[in-house]
Amino acid sequence: MHTATDGEIVQFDNVGLRYGADREVLSDVSFTLFPGSFYFLTGASGAGKTSLLRLLYLAQRPSRGMIRMFGTDAITLPRDRLPGFRRRLGVVFQDFRLVQHLSAFDNVALPLRVAGVAERELAKPVADMLDWVGLADRTHARPAQLSGGEQQRVAIARAVIGRPELLVADEPTGNVDPDMAVKLLRLFEALNRLGTTVVVATHDVHLLKKVPDSLIMRLDKGRLPDPTGVLRYPPRPAAFPRGGGEL
Amino acid sequence: MVEEATSSLSRSVAQGLRSLSGREPELIPQARLSGPMPWVIAIMVALTVIAAAAGLALSNTARSASDELSGGITVQVIEANPAERDRQARAAVERLKRVPGVIDAHVVSQDEIEQLIEPWLGARAGDDAEIPVPALIDARLRESVNGENLGALRRSVREVAPSARIDAQSAWLTPVFGAIDSLRWLAVALVLLLAFALGAAVVLAVRNAFGTNRDTIEIVHLLGGTDTQVARIFQRSVGFDAVGGGTVGLVLGLIVVLFFGRRFSDLGAGLVGGGALQWYDWALLALVPLAGVVLAMVTARITVQRALRRML
Numbered sequence: 137m138h139t140a141t142d143g144e145i146v147q148f149d150n151v152g153l154r155y156g157a158d159r160e161v162l163s164d165v166s167f168t169l170f171p172g173s174f175y176f177l178t179g180a181s182g183a184g185k186t187s188l189l190r191l192l193y194l195a196q197r198p199s200r201g202m203i204r205m206f207g208t209d210a211i212t213l214p215r216d217r218l219p220g221f222r223r224r225l226g227v228v229f230q231d232f233r234l235v236q237h238l239s240a241f242d243n244v245a246l247p248l249r250v251a252g253v254a255e256r257e258l259a260k261p262v263a264d265m266l267d268w269v270g271l272a273d274r275t276h277a278r279p280a281q282l283s284g285g286e287q288q289r290v291a292i293a294r295a296v297i298g299r300p301e302l303l304v305a306d307e308p309t310g311n312v313d314p315d316m317a318v319k320l321l322r323l324f325e326a327l328n329r330l331g332t333t334v335v336v337a338t339h340d341v342h343l344l345k346k347v348p349d350s351l352i353m354r355l356d357k358g359r360l361p362d363p364t365g366v367l368r369y370p371p372r373p374a375a376f377p378r379g380g381g382e383l
Numbered sequence: 384m385v386e387e388a389t390s391s392l393s394r395s396v397a398q399g400l401r402s403l404s405g406r407e408p409e410l411i412p413q414a415r416l417s418g419p420m421p422w423v424i425a426i427m428v429a430l431t432v433i434a435a436a437a438g439l440a441l442s443n444t445a446r447s448a449s450d451e452l453s454g455g456i457t458v459q460v461i462e463a464n465p466a467e468r469d470r471q472a473r474a475a476v477e478r479l480k481r482v483p484g485v486i487d488a489h490v491v492s493q494d495e496i497e498q499l500i501e502p503w504l505g506a507r508a509g510d511d512a513e514i515p516v517p518a519l520i521d522a523r524l525r526e527s528v529n530g531e532n533l534g535a536l537r538r539s540v541r542e543v544a545p546s547a548r549i550d551a552q553s554a555w556l557t558p559v560f561g562a563i564d565s566l567r568w569l570a571v572a573l574v575l576l577l578a579f580a581l582g583a584a585v586v587l588a589v590r591n592a593f594g595t596n597r598d599t600i601e602i603v604h605l606l607g608g609t610d611t612q613v614a615r616i617f618q619r620s621v622g623f624d625a626v627g628g629g630t631v632g633l634v635l636g637l638i639v640v641l642f643f644g645r646r647f648s649d650l651g652a653g654l655v656g657g658g659a660l661q662w663y664d665w666a667l668l669a670l671v672p673l674a675g676v677v678l679a680m681v682t683a684r685i686t687v688q689r690a691l692r693r694m695l
Contacts, residue, residue, distance in 0.1 A: 223607035
């Protein structure tokens with residue numbers, strides 16, 4: 137169990153997001169993510185999960201509210217400091233977003249190259265990571281030559297290769313069979329045990345029971361109801377429903 | 384053609400995106416000299432070299448002629464009486480030789496005058512007593528002729544040769560110098576226009592390539608890539624094209640300059656053969672492709688960075 141003294145890795149306070157002049161897709165969203173925790177973000181299709189994740193991985197600024205990440209105000213963060221923050225994040229996109237002209241190896245190596253890791257130092261970790269996700273024999277394959285599940289595993293390997301402090305995954309098991317889904321969750325758990333805070337967005341309720349110590353955030357029409365019914369902000373981790381609980 | 388060039392650059396940038404650190408050999412983008420973009424740059428550079436060479440040649444020609452004529456004056460003794468004309472001419476020469484600053488003064492010989500007037504008046508016109516041809520004195524001053532020293536000379540010479548008319552030689556060529564000056568400015572304007580056109584072509588190509596590779600750029604950004612890293616990819620890609628195109632353009636431009644230089648040299652105009660282009664002019668022309676490369680790379684960098692600023 138975490139306490140407030142653990143410090144937060146992410147803090148949202150009354151965050152709202154709208155695209156253009158449309159109605160808000162996220163309204164009054166307030167929550168805190170604590171280091172080393174495992175969170176599931178659930179909700180029906182269109183509930184705003186992806187929009188919330190986009191705010192989490194700094195692809196979008198909110199229309200209102202306050203976001204703090206790693207102890208810094210992420211909204212007023214100068215543009216030139218964004219890359220440094222993004223390197224502390226790992227992202228698994230719903231549509232993978234692999235670079236099509238790069239091999240699986242080069243896709244997984246991309247975050248390390250962006251961070252300036254020397255070539256001689258990245259070959260082994262990339263190979264190990266591909267082995268970890270079961271793609272050791274697909275190193276040179278390009279995304280177009282990989283199945284959906286294989287692409288997803290490359291995307292996951294790319295997201296975790298840099299040992300991020302916060303891993304954000306948008307429906308990471310959406311294109312894999314149940315066995316592989318469980319395997320990928322075990323991979324996230326292993327990363328979580330190493331200290332990475334994990335946020336997995338999914339609408340698959342069966343997955344939630346697979347990670348017993350996880351915490352659940354449920355989005356409903358762009359709102360994150362107070363899970364305790366008592367605390368509005370900040371919802372302490374203990375107040376979240378546990379992974380094995382009913383939704 | 385620009386469309387083809389931009390698609391070529393897109394492919395080149397796609398290759399370039401294989402390398403962010405630029406250290407690993409297999410990730411360094413290969414120069415793409417086969418696409419149209421280097422040829423666009425080659426044509427721009429060739430035209431710039433030709434325009435610059437023309438401007439430099441005109442500039443040198445004007446300077447050379449100006450130096451030659453700047454200290455020259457011509458004295459005409461317009462007198463119908465041949466004896467009096469000769470007397471005044473000799474007196475004028477003597478007076479001029481005594482004036483400080485005059486380094487040479489001599490009466491133009493009858494043969495030279497015959498040659499000068501022959502196209503208009505026919506052969507031996509100078510011997511015809513009914514056509515009073517003035518006596519001519521060619522004099523040279525150590526310094527340039529100006530209104531002040533010309534006025535002083537006039538006053539001095541007219542004391543001994545009342546029929547003398549004194550003119551600065553450069554004054555006769557003032558309209559020619561004006562025309563040369565206009566052509567020189569035209570060359571400068573052409574060079575600037577070509578530089579602008581090159582920049583515009585690069586902007587179009589880079590924007591197109593940026594749009595084509597937007598998804599990849601976004602991913603690189605979200606993985607923590609900096610604007611500088613992304614801009615460097617485009618800059619390097621454009622740089623390769625510009626180096627190849629610039630080299631070809633320089634060669635093409637120099638061939639044209641040498642060809643026309645030879646033709647003008649045959650006319651005695653001295654564009655090249657007469658030494659109108661000095662070694663430093665050739666060095667300046669050799670810098671044109673280098674300037675093109677720098678311009679293209681800086682334009683690419685600024686264009687990409689401005690586009691990236693519109694992304695989070």
